[in-house]
Each structure stands twice: as C-alpha cells, then as structure tokens.
Amino acid sequence: MEYKVLLTVFVAVFIAELGDKTQLATMLFAADKEVSKLAVFIGASLALIVASGMGVLAGGIISQYISEKHLHYIAGVGFIGIGIWMLLKA
Template sequence: MDWKIFITVFATVFIAELGDKTQLATMLFAADKEVNKYLVFAAASGALIVASAIGVLAGSLLSEYINEKLLHYIAGIGFIAIGLFTLYRA
C-alpha cells in the first residue's frame, strides 16, 4: 500500500468535508432525540463511500480518454471558477 497517497487523499477529503453542508445536515439528523445515532452514522458513511466511489470511477474513465495533466488543469480551473462564483455571490 502506498501510504503517502493514502494519507494525502485522507487528509484532503477530511479537511474538505469539515464544516460543509453534508456534515451540518448529518449533525442536524443526529440532533433528533428519536433518531438512532448509529443509523445516522451508517447512512452518512455509506453516502460518502458511494459518492467517493463515483468520483474514483469517473476519474478512472476520464483518465483513459484525457491526458492526466489536462485533467489537473481542468480541475484547477473548476475550483477557481467555483471560488470566484462564491466570492461574487457573497
């Protein structure tokens, strides 16, 4: 196992998910006294796993048709565009 990649991906996803809408929604579900907290944890974890699997599959498929360097540029431009849009709307 390549621990450097594992730690990089783990840290990136962990930091990106802290305080986002998904975590806030999960917190609100868990705040309900009548809801099983383990069920909320299992459902939220399962959803993140499925979303991550879709990302891995999409990245694998795209890398077969598009150069990896170009994909990095596209992703970077996409993140910058989202940031600029967010700043514009604020």
C-alpha cells in the same frame, strides 16, 4: 498499498468535508433525539463511500481519454471559477 497516497487522500477529503453541507445535514439528523446516532453514522458513512466510489470510477474512466496534466488544469480552473462565483454572490 501506497500509504502516502492513502494519507494524502484521507487528509484532503477530511479537510474538504469539515464544515461542508454534508456534515451539517448529518449533524441535523443526529440532533433528533428520537433518531439512532448509529443509524445516522452508518447512513452518512455509506453515502460518502458511494459518492467517493463514483468519483474514483469517473476519474478512472476520464483518465483514459484526458491526460492527468490536463485533468489537473481543468480541476484548477473549476475550483477558481467556483471561488470567483461565490465571491461575486457574497
């Protein structure tokens, strides 16, 4: 296993998810006193696993048709575009 890649992906996803609406939704579910915290944790964890799996599959398929360099440019432009859109909406 490539531990450098593992650590890089972990840190990137962990930071991206902090304060994310997914974390806020999970917090709201866990705040309910009648709800099992373990069930909330397992449900949220499984959802993140499935969503990440879809991302890995999509990335694997897309990378067969588009070069990694172009994918980086597309992702960069996408993030910049989202940032500009959010600034304009604020």
